[in-house]
Amino acid sequence: MILLPSNHNLADKILKLVSWLCGSFVLLFFAFLFFDILLQGYERLNIEFIYSNPLNAGREGGIAPMLISTLLLLFLCLAIALPISMSCAIYLAEYTNENQWFSRFIRRSLSMLASVPSIVMGMFGYAFFVISLNLGFSILSGALTLAAMILPLLIRNIEDTLRNISNIHRLNATALGLSKFRTIFQILLPMSIQGIFLALILGIGRAMAETAALLYTSGYVTRMPDTVFDSGRSLSVHIFDLSMNVPGGEQSAYSSALVLVLLLLSINFFTHWIGRKIQVRSIT
Amino acid sequence: MFLHIRDSVLFFTLKSLSGISIVSLLFIIFYLVSESSMVLSKINLSHFIFDAGWYPIEGQFLLLPMIVGSLFITVGAMLLAIPVGIFTAILCQFYAPIWLSQTLQRIIEILSGIPSVVYGFWGVVVIVPVLASIQAPGTSLLAGIIVLTFIIMPGIVLIANNAFQEVDKMHIQNAITLGLSRYSIIRHIILPYAQRGLLSGTILQSGRAIGETLAVLMVCGNVVQFPGNIFEPVRTLTSNIALEMAYAMDEHRSALFLSGLILMLVVLTLILLAERIELSAKST
Numbered sequence: 001m002i003l004l005p006s007n008h009n010l011a012d013k014i015l016k017l018v019s020w021l022c023g024s025f026v027l028l029f030f031a032f033l034f035f036d037i038l039l040q041g042y043e044r045l046n047i048e049f050i051y052s053n054p055l056n057a058g059r060e061g062g063i064a065p066m067l068i069s070t071l072l073l074l075f076l077c078l079a080i081a082l083p084i085s086m087s088c089a090i091y092l093a094e095y096t097n098e099n100q101w102f103s104r105f106i107r108r109s110l111s112m113l114a115s116v117p118s119i120v121m122g123m124f125g126y127a128f129f130v131i132s133l134n135l136g137f138s139i140l141s142g143a144l145t146l147a148a149m150i151l152p153l154l155i156r157n158i159e160d161t162l163r164n165i166s167n168i169h170r171l172n173a174t175a176l177g178l179s180k181f182r183t184i185f186q187i188l189l190p191m192s193i194q195g196i197f198l199a200l201i202l203g204i205g206r207a208m209a210e211t212a213a214l215l216y217t218s219g220y221v222t223r224m225p226d227t228v229f230d231s232g233r234s235l236s237v238h239i240f241d242l243s244m245n246v247p248g249g250e251q252s253a254y255s256s257a258l259v260l261v262l263l264l265l266s267i268n269f270f271t272h273w274i275g276r277k278i279q280v281r282s283i284t
Numbered sequence: 285m286f287l288h289i290r291d292s293v294l295f296f297t298l299k300s301l302s303g304i305s306i307v308s309l310l311f312i313i314f315y316l317v318s319e320s321s322m323v324l325s326k327i328n329l330s331h332f333i334f335d336a337g338w339y340p341i342e343g344q345f346l347l348l349p350m351i352v353g354s355l356f357i358t359v360g361a362m363l364l365a366i367p368v369g370i371f372t373a374i375l376c377q378f379y380a381p382i383w384l385s386q387t388l389q390r391i392i393e394i395l396s397g398i399p400s401v402v403y404g405f406w407g408v409v410v411i412v413p414v415l416a417s418i419q420a421p422g423t424s425l426l427a428g429i430i431v432l433t434f435i436i437m438p439g440i441v442l443i444a445n446n447a448f449q450e451v452d453k454m455h456i457q458n459a460i461t462l463g464l465s466r467y468s469i470i471r472h473i474i475l476p477y478a479q480r481g482l483l484s485g486t487i488l489q490s491g492r493a494i495g496e497t498l499a500v501l502m503v504c505g506n507v508v509q510f511p512g513n514i515f516e517p518v519r520t521l522t523s524n525i526a527l528e529m530a531y532a533m534d535e536h537r538s539a540l541f542l543s544g545l546i547l548m549l550v551v552l553t554l555i556l557l558a559e560r561i562e563l564s565a566k567s568t
Contacts, residue, residue, distance in 0.1 A: 004466040005460055005466060016379050020379065022369075022375065023371070023388060026388070030395055033406060036410065109309040112309055113308065113309050115488065117491075117492075117497070118497065120544045123544045124312045155305070181291050215526060240401050243409070244408075265394065
C-alpha cells in the first residue's frame, strides 16, 4: 500500500465517496450475514446438537453423522490428494523449468482442472467412481472426487513453498555430495513442512465448502456411516437439503450453517497464524 | 541419468505421479464426451435450440432457456459485482486508513471462504421473502443475480487488490513527485496499468460464476422458461443437471452430460482467454 498525497479536488472527492460507499456496503453485508447466522443459529446450537442423530428429517436432533461423514471425507480426500500433490510439486519445483513441454503440459492441465465447475466434477465422479468403478454412493467416491478438485490448489501452494527455499541449500547439498533423494527428503521437505501444512489447511477449507460435487458422489443418507463404502451426507449437503427439501428445517439449517462457518473461520485464523510463523522464520 | 539408483526410482515415481493431474483432466473430458455422444448421435444439434420445450422423456430437448438463464444470471451478477468489488479494492488500497484496510482485506478473505451453499441458504431465508413481498413468487432471476453477486464479489475484490499491488511502485512515486493529484494517479496511472490483471481475473471469476450450482438452484425457482422480467423464475444449466441427474435415463441423461460438456467448454474458453491476456501483458 502506497500513501498517495491527499488533495481535494472534486473528482477525488467523488471517487473517495463512491469507494467508501462500496466498502461500507461490503462491511455491512458481512456484518448482517454473520450476525444473522450467529443469532438465529445460536438458538439450537448446544452440545447435544453436535453429538446426537438427526430426527424427523433433520428438523430436530443433531448433526453427529454429518460431522463424522465430513471428517471422513476430508481425511480420505487429503490422504489421497497429499501424496500425489507432493510428488507433483516436488517434480515441478526440483526437476523441471518452465520451458519443458511436459511441465508446461502439467501446468496447463492443472489450471484447467482448477476451474472445472463443481457440478461437472460431480457428474464425472458419478459416472466414473460411482458407476464405472462400482464404488456406489459412498464416502470413498466423494473423497476421490474432492481430491481431484483440490489437487491444483495443493500443488500450487507446495510448489511455491519449495521454490521459495533459497538455492544455497541445494548447492550446499550438492557440494557435500548428497544425493538428490537425501537433498529432497532431509533438507528441502523438512524446511517446507509449514508451507505444506498451510496448503493442507487451505485444501481442507476448499473441500469442506464443497457441495455440488458431493451430491451425486457421496450421496445424502443421514445415517451414521460405518465404513467409507457407506453413503454419507456432508455438513454442506445437509444445509442444502434442510433448506430445500425439508419444510420447517430452517432452524436446523441455521445452526448447521453456523457450525460450518465457525469451522471455516477457525481454519482461516489458523492459516494466518501459520502464515505469520513462516514469515517470522524466513526473516530470521 | 543419476548416480544413485534411489534417485532414478524417485525421479520416475514423481514423474509418473505428476501425470495423474493430466490423466484426471483427460478422464473428465473423455467421460463428458462419451456420455453425451449418445444424444449427439441420435439428435441433430438444432433440436437443442428449436424444440418445443424441455420434455426429455418425450424426446424434446430444448436447452436454450437454460443457457439463457445461466447467461443472464452470470452477466447480471458480474455487472453488479465488478464495480462494487473494484471500488472496494480502491478503498482498501488508497483511501482507507491502514487499520481499516487490513481489517477489510481480512474480512474479504473470510467471505471468499464461506461456502456458496451458506449464501444460497441465506438467500432462501432473507432475500427471497423480501423479493416475494415486492412481487411473487420471490424465487426469481433477480434473487439468483443477488446471491451470485455476493458469492463472486469477494473474489473480485481479491483480484483487484492483487492487480493494484502489482503496479510498479516506481511509476506511482514518479507521479507523486510530479505533483499529480490522487484522483489522477488512480485514474491515469494505476487503473491503466492494472487493466490487464483486472480483465484476466474477472474473466476467470466469470467462469466460476457460470459454474455455480446449488446456491443458484436454491433461489431461482427453476422453472424452464425464458424469463419475461427479472422477477420471474429461471433455471440454469447447472441447476438443471443437479435437479435431474438423480432420475435421468438414456438420452435424458446423455443430454445432461451434454450440458456439462457445454459448461466445461465455456469455462475452458474463458481460461484460455484469460491466459492469452496475461501473456500479452507480460510481452509488452
